[in-house]
Amino acid sequence: MAEAKSGLNITAIRDDFPILKREIHGRPLVYLDNAATSQTPTQVIDVIVDYYSRYNANIHRGVHTLSQEATEAYEGARIKLQEHFNARKPYEIIFTSGTTHSINLVANGFVPFLEQGDELLVSAMEHHSNIVPWQMLCEKTGASLKVIPMNADGELVMETFHSLLNENTKLVFCNHVSNALGTVNPIEEIIHAAHAVGAAVLIDGAQAAPHMVADVQALDVDFYTISGHKVCGPTGIGMLYGKEEWLNKMPPYQGGGEMISEVTFEKTTYAGLPHKFEAGTPNICGGIAFGAAIDYLNGIGFDAIAAYEKELLEYATERLLSIEGLKIYGTSKNKTSVISFNVKGIHPYDIGTLLDKMGVAVRTGHHCAQPIMDFYQIPGTVRASFSFYNSREEVDILVECIQRAVQMLS
Template identity: 55%
Template sequence: MNDLSMAKTAPQARFDVDAVRRDFPILGQQVNGKPLVYLDNGASAQKPLAVLDAMDRYYREMHSNVHRGAHTLGDRATSAFEGAREKVRAFMNAASTREIIWTRGTTEAINLIANGLAQRLKAGDEILVSQMEHHANIVPWQMMAERTGAKVVPVPVTPAGELDLDSFNSLLGDNTKILALTHVSNVLGTINPVAALVEQAKARGVITVIDGAQAVPHFQPDVQALGCDFYMFSAHKLFGPTGIGALYGRAELLEEMPPYQGGGEMIERVSFERTTWNTLPYKFEAGTPAIAEAVGLGAAIDYLDGLDREGMQAAEDALLVRANELVETVPGMEIIGTAKNKVPVMSFKIEGLHPSDIGTLLDQQGIAIRTGHHCAMPLMDFYGVPGTARASFAFYNTMEEVEQLFTALQKVQRLFA
């Protein structure tokens, strides 16, 4: 009897995953002679035909620079570009497109905010971050702290991979000026109680910055309901193209902040005596933007809007349930991050095996996962490991692929027995 058959089977959610998979041409290929099982979605998700076609159509039919163009192609490009901004606004439920800034991704967005808020910081001020943050939500704040004399203060996590709320309550104090927090951990899959934490921070006048990179592939954020001052994500994790992301910022704060870069588009008037800035959102968008990529992101949002989002989330939850059931079939396997509320991300280690060996041997069986520290070295230090293997699931993954993963892990383990 196959080892996997001994584990209880989770009920399959009612979601037509086979139809969805046909929308993603990359999933139909073979890798090392095996059907591709793509479980590295937390690093970058695959793109549906709708996104590929939209970007191709842009280049074939309307490519031109945006704004100020006195011709038809310029008008078409501008309409598509600004139309994509409106789609992002609606996706995040921002109050206005003035509050949606195009960036190269989450990392640039956090750097933009950190740079803009530096003028508010002074020696003795504190920037509260969590121990589970991606380096992109640690390093920019460290750089600003060095410039201003402020201090980055980490909030511990529990062994289960949840934010230590007692520590958070004790650390959030009069010196706290900024709270920078991930909505969802890229390593643990933990969904943080962002709305409640933001409410506590706002009561003390703390500015709140939420990294939504790992959240948006699984559920829509509502920035007005969350109450945060800033929220950002990367398109390539939302089934869109690389090289672009979006930043939501509360208009009052964006108006107050200095520009991040100088050059074309972000100006109102330039003279050798004085330059004045453009209005929002263009004040923060120097130079020619990633127009095709914005169009692609808009198409990704349209594609997701056309899916049964409730069924999609149920299907993802079922994948994680099944994966957790199958852990018992791999002796010595330990899950890193067992929070009660999490997205379908499974970081793990197997006794006696190095994560990089696991990843290489799985790849030989056509299975793509990620290994290493996942740009979260402080979190690895907390768990006392150099890194983990990580399988991250998306709505186009299947129960069969989950079982293929664990069959392959059993083979890997036998190689080292």
């Protein structure tokens, strides 16, 4: 396995991921479902083991040594995320269980600020997690939800977006990168235009975070969300970045321990940021490992990751299009290493099932983005999503296995 043009030593990187040595149905695992969940390197696994082996304790409230060590590591991870995303203050980083939790937290927080006649804008290529909470918010407040359409290339129709914006627009939601198509959306333009009419903006960064670094101050975004399991961290941990002024205005999402200042039966006062939004015992180990995962990725370097994944995307696109009857959905010029495709006359589920029998893990279905599939009038796609630890040899195996599957199903 040769060194990539980007300079990454792919062999050494792959050695960091023990799961990549596994066999599936007697064949070496080819893991191409990174848009759903990335794999976890030994450097992060060791941090998890170390936490439970040496200093497992509840945080913030304890005076004993284990609690203090756990608190220091957990809050240290918050600072790592603050620095990585260039937030102004550590308390603008709220730990959540993931992007879905983060979006629901914001949706709940905006209930007091909306009324009938207000409008929310959402893009046509969102994950269900960035659609359903806003529909629920509209039901609670009487606000209406409007959709920014997309075109056949899987790009947002920005002319329509600008025409939809008006003084009634209060919130705009868009993913930074489409999980189903890989499209990188023009979020700078979206944020600037939304702010010009006084609207706040939430960007779902779950799919962008493994491939690029978002500078939240440079973007001037109001809210930005990611999930740890997309960036080589554990599941069940995520991050909401919010501007301090918005986080101070929004009411708490949950009540309980940690998020309070004083509790009496007559009245409760709430703690300051970030604890106001972090009720109960958090996923302490998850937060610490989340920070370790960010350290790991920064150690490799996001510029090198982006360059190598661009190589993989171009190579995989060329190889896949050599298969007769294969159609790729999402052909934006600006996209990450995700390829959604179908083969004419064959259901995506059937291809995915046969690929699994040959050791190749891909995702099939609508990828929690059913409106996109409805736009293309298809039941779903096969999605191959690549990470920096994938190789050209794995692309070749994917192509060979698809060809075999097509022969079996034709």
